[in-house]
Amino acid sequence: MSKSQKNKDKKKRSGIGKFGDNFNFFNSMWLILIIIFGLNLLIPAVTNMQVKExxxxxxxxxxxxxxxxxxxxxxxxxxxxxxxxxxxxxxxxxxxxxxxxxxxxxxxxxxxxxEIYRPTSPIVSFLLSFILPFAIIYWLMGKLMRRLTGGNDGKIDLSGGGGFGGMNFGKSDAKIYVKSDNSRTFTDVAGQDEAKESLEEVVDYLKNPKKYKAIGAQAPRGVLLVGPPGTGKTLMAQAVAGEANVPFFSIAGSEFVEMFVGRGAAKVRDLFKQANEKAPCIVFIDEIDTIGKSRENNMSTNDEREQTLNQLLTEMDGFEGDKGVIILAATNRPESLDKALLRPGRFDRQISMELPDLKGREEILRVHAKDYKMGANIDYRYIARATAGASGADLANIINEAGLRAVRNNHTEISQIDLDESVDVVLAGQIKKNDILSAEERRIVSYHEIGHALVAAKQSGSAPVEKITIIPRTSGALGYTMQVESGEKSLYTKQELYNQLMTLAGGRAAEEVVFGQITTGASNDIQKMTKIARAMVTQYGMSDTFGMMQLETQTNRYLSDNTQLQISGGTAEKADQEVISLIKRAHQEAGEILMNSREKLDELAEYLIQEETITGEQFMKILNK
CATH class of the missing domain: 3.30.720.210 (Signal recognition particle alu RNA binding heterodimer, srp9/1)
Structure with missing residues (x-):
C-alpha cells in the first residue's frame, strides 16, 4: 500500500478528512461560541452565590x-x-x-x-475596541469563504476540502472508481446484447485511440442510456469502464442541484476538470433529466437548474473529442430532455435498454445465480417464462428471495421450489398466514379463480394455465391464476387481446353463475380489463368506429402507463361507449362459456377448495377427464 493511501486510511480511521475538516473548523467555532455564552451566564451566577449584596x-x-x-x-x-x-x-x-x-x-x-488607576492609551483603546474585533471577523469570513469555494484564493480544491454542513461549494461529489479485481465487465451484463454491441466501439476507442486518430475519426462525446428502471443502465456504464480499464466518475444528476444559484455550475466545472486530468476516463451522470429538463416552458432566467444545464452544455463543447473523456448518462425520461443536450456533438448516440426478452431473462437469471449456491436441476427457462415483463433488478430480487427462503427452511442450496415460491412472492407478495378466509369466502374465491382458468382453457390461443391458488397474499390478492406463455410474445392480435378480456371477466362471471351475486374480488380484474379495452380503442387502432385514428398518447414510456387524450369531448364520449361495449361483450361471452361448462366448474372449484393450490397439469387433467 502506498504512503498516500496509508495516510488516507489513517485519516478515515481518525475521523479526519472531508467530514473531519468540517467538524474541526465549523463545529469548533460553534463550540467556542457556546462556551463563551455559557460562561457569560455561569460566571455571574456563581459570583452571585458567593458574594452577598x-x-x-x-x-x-x-x-x-x-x-x-x-x-x-x-x-x-x-x-x-x-x-x-x-x-x-x-x-x-x-x-x-x-x-x-x-x-x-x-x-x-x-x-x-x-484600585490603582492607570490611564489607557487612546491608541490601544481604539485597537482593542474597534480594530481587533473587525480583524477577527475578517479572518473568520476569509476562512469561511475559502471553505465555501472549496479551496484557497477562490480556486477549486481538488484534494478533498470541506464544506458548509457537508455541502461542497463548487466541488463535485463525483465518486471515482478505478480498475480493480472485482470491476464490472460485459460478462456481468446479460439480456442487453444490442446495447453492449453499441458500446463495444466506445471501449475499443478508449483502448486503441490511435487507429481512430489515424483516419480522423472520433468517438461519440456523449452516450445516453435510456430505458425503464432496473434494466441495468448504471451496471452497463460500469462495465464499459471495466472493459476499457479506465477511471470511472459516477455522479447523480440530483447532486448538481443546490440551494444557491451557481453552485451546480461550479460542480460541473470541477467534474470536467477532474475528468480531463484523469483522461482517458468515463464520466457517468445518472438521472440526467434532473438537470437536463427542457427549457421550453421555463420562464425563469436565473434558475439554478438552467445555469447548471448551460454549464454542462458548455463543458461538453469545450473538451477535445480526441482526449478520451466519454460522457455516459442514464435516464428514464428521454422525452423531457432539452433538445440542445441531445444534438450531435454532445450526446451523439442514444442507446435503448429495454426490458429483457425470454432469452435475456434466462441469461440474467444465470448471471445472478453465479453468486448463490444453486441446486443441480434448476429450470431457468421456466422461471424466465413465468416472469414476462420483469426487469433485471426484478430477476435479481427473485434469486435473492429464493436464497432467503432456502435459509429460512434450512436448505443447503436453492431448489426449484424456492425459486417458484420467490416468483409468487415478487408477483403477489408473501403468504398471509393470519388471514383466514371463512368457508363461504373460500368457495367464492375458488369459483372466481376457476372461472378465470376455465374461460382461458376454453379459448384457442390463450396462454396455458400454470397455477391456481386461493391462498391470500400480502398484495391484497385472495387468490390468483397464473398463465405462462410457452414462448416470448411481442405482438398481440385483436382476438388475443379480446381473449384476455374474456379471461379477466371469467372471475366475476363465475360469481354470477354460481351465487347469483357479485363481490369486490373482481376489482383488479376490472382495472386490467378497462386498461386493455381502452388501449385497443385509443392506441392500437382496433376500434370499429375510429379505425386507425390515435386518440391517446403515452406521457411517459418508461415510468408509467398514463396517457393523454388528444380528442374533443364528443369524441371521448364515443370512445368511452366503445370501451364499455367491448367489456360488456367479453363479460357476456365469458358467462356463456361457464354456463355451458357448469359441471366442470363445480368439480374444479371443489378440488381447489380441498387442495388450496393446484398446478396447470392437475387442472387440465380434471378438465379433460
Missing part, C-alpha cells in the same frame, strides 16, 4: 463590631470579608461618600486597599 449601613455596623477582616474600596462599590463560624463570607455594597471611612477602618484594625 447588602446595604452600606450593614458594612458600617460590621466594621464597628470588629467582624470585618479586609476591605477593597473600588470606584463604585465596597467589597469586604468576614469570619462567621469559622467560614469566610464575602459582601459587597454600593459606595457612599463617607469621609470617616478610613479613620473607622484604622480604628478597627481592618486591612483596606483601593
Amino acid at each position: 447588602v446595604p452600606y449601613s450593614t458594612f458600617v455596623s460590621q466594621v464597628d463590631a470588629g467582624s470585618v477582616t479586609n476591605v477593597d474600596i473600588n470606584t463604585y462599590d465596597v467589597t469586604w470579608t468576614t469570619e462567621e463560624d469559622g467560614k469566610t463570607q464575602a459582601y459587597t455594597a454600593g459606595k457612599v461618600d463617607d469621609p470617616q471611612l478610613v479613620e473607622r477602618l484604622e480604628e478597627n484594625n481592618v486591612t483596606y486597599s483601593t
